[in-house]
Amino acid sequence: MDTYDLAVIIPTFNEEENIAAIIEAVNKVFQHNGIHGEILVVDDSSKDRTIPIVQEIADQNDNVRIIVRTEDHGLSQSVVEGFGVARSDIFQVIDADFSHPPELIPRFYEAIRDGADIAIGSRYTEGGDIEQWPLKRRVISLGATAFGRILFPEVTDPVSGFFAVRREVVAGAPLAPRGYKILMEVLGKGRWRSFVEIPFVFRDREEGESKLRLDTMTDYLRQCADITYFSAMHRAGSVWDEWKKIGRFGLVGISGIFVNMGLLYALTEFAGLYYLISAAIAIEVSIVNNFIWNDTWTFGATDNLRFERKTPRFLSFQAVSMGGLLVNVVVLFFLSDIAGVYYLVANLAGILVAFAWNYGVNRHYTWKKI
Numbered sequence: 445m446d447t448y449d450l451a452v453i454i455p456t457f458n459e460e461e462n463i464a465a466i467i468e469a470v471n472k473v474f475q476h477n478g479i480h481g482e483i484l485v486v487d488d489s490s491k492d493r494t495i496p497i498v499q500e501i502a503d504q505n506d507n508v509r510i511i512v513r514t515e516d517h518g519l520s521q522s523v524v525e526g527f528g529v530a531r532s533d534i535f536q537v538i539d540a541d542f543s544h545p546p547e548l549i550p551r552f553y554e555a556i557r558d559g560a561d562i563a564i565g566s567r568y569t570e571g572g573d574i575e576q577w578p579l580k581r582r583v584i585s586l587g588a589t590a591f592g593r594i595l596f597p598e599v600t601d602p603v604s605g606f607f608a609v610r611r612e613v614v615a616g617a618p619l620a621p622r623g624y625k626i627l628m629e630v631l632g633k634g635r636w637r638s639f640v641e642i643p644f645v646f647r648d649r650e651e652g653e654s655k656l657r658l659d660t661m662t663d664y665l666r667q668c669a670d671i672t673y674f675s676a677m678h679r680a681g682s683v684w685d686e687w688k689k690i691g692r693f694g695l696v697g698i699s700g701i702f703v704n705m706g707l708l709y710a711l712t713e714f715a716g717l718y719y720l721i722s723a724a725i726a727i728e729v730s731i732v733n734n735f736i737w738n739d740t741w742t743f744g745a746t747d748n749l750r751f752e753r754k755t756p757r758f759l760s761f762q763a764v765s766m767g768g769l770l771v772n773v774v775v776l777f778f779l780s781d782i783a784g785v786y787y788l789v790a791n792l793a794g795i796l797v798a799f800a801w802n803y804g805v806n807r808h809y810t811w812k813k814i
């Protein structure tokens with residue numbers, strides 16, 4: 445299936461002010477970049493003039509089509525229907541309202557041509573931004589994004605509506621689209637290995653108004669739960685991989701506590717060392733223990749006897765672990781001394797924050813290349 449190099453899917457609902465201009469802009473981008481592309485408008489029975497406007501353009505342009513949906517109204521559903529009928533092996537999804545700059549389409553296209561399975565337009569990576577959004581929308585969006593990042597820690601903007609994807613990723617995937625966050629569904633259930641992010645500046649629409657409402661929040665939470673359940677059932681996919689690592693990292697941490705306590709006891713009781721000396725040795729040995737397990741088991745390093753590669757990772761892990769101890773103590777101090785929380789509870793919070801710190805920094809820094 446490669447009648448076209450690229451299929452640009454534009455979901456629409458009441459976009460009479462924008463639709464002709466965005467189609468023209470996308471076609472210009474095709475021309476200027478030598479892309480043989482099609483434009484597929486997927487409309488949910490707009491009440492305004494969107495449909496006749498597109499129909500007229502389609503009559504004059506072979507590469508423009510419109511699908512008018514009459515059932516199961518929804519942005520995500522429309523995009524998935526577009527995947528089903530697009531005549532290309534690469535799909536690009538873009539809003540009709542110029543919030544997503546069409547000039548960037550060739551960058552998405554090239555990223556996929558260069559081997560990425562998904563190319564994600566990100567507002568939250570370096571170079572990305574949002575213009576003219578009221579505080580309320582910013583806060584809602586940041587909250588939704590933060591939540592999405594629990595599932596996809598690597599993806600800075602997992603709810604972006606601006607992305608490109610290879611057909612194989614979504615073909616046959618059990619997508620259950622609902623609400624606004626189609627990309628989450630693709631990330632959660634599609635078959636992909638690699639992605640790239642393309643920073644872009646989101647501009648709020650100048651014409652018409654956003655169709656996003658608050659009740660899409662509950663849809664979103666349901667979707668997150670659904671994706672988590674799916675990945676647990678299939679024991680595969682990026683969500684599963686990530687949580688497997690987090691679980692292993694936690695178990696290794698617990699093993700370190702046993703090593704630490706056992707050694708503290710043995711060195712003090714049997715070797716007769718002063719307990720603070722024992723403690724220092726116990727801490728260091730447990731860090732070494734944790735490193736070895738995390739290196740080979742949690743993050744699956746295979747360069748086993750390559751010490752010139754392991755040493756930098758170990759040093760980094762060591763530094764992060766010391767930082768973790770500090771984080772633990774600082775949280776303990778602030779919560780108990782300043783906020784008046786019972787010190788054992790405060791320490792538990794400290795341990796959790798330190799765990800998040802240790803995992804996050806090691807995951808993204810120490811074992812970045814693995």
Ligand code: GDD
Pocket residue numbers: 454455456457458459486487488517518519522538539540541543585603604605606624625649653654655656
């Ligand atoms: N077919 C169809 N059905 N299209 C829809 C529907 C629908 O029910 N609702 C909205 N659209 C179309 C709009 O016509 C527009 O082209 C695009 O989907 C985005 O709709 P907006 O209403 O402009 O969304 P937004 O600006 O609030 O949200 C944007 O940002 C979100 C992230 O914060 C979109 O890009 C979302 O996809 C994105 O998740």
Ligand code: MN
Pocket residue numbers: 539541543648649654
């Ligand atoms: Mn918009």
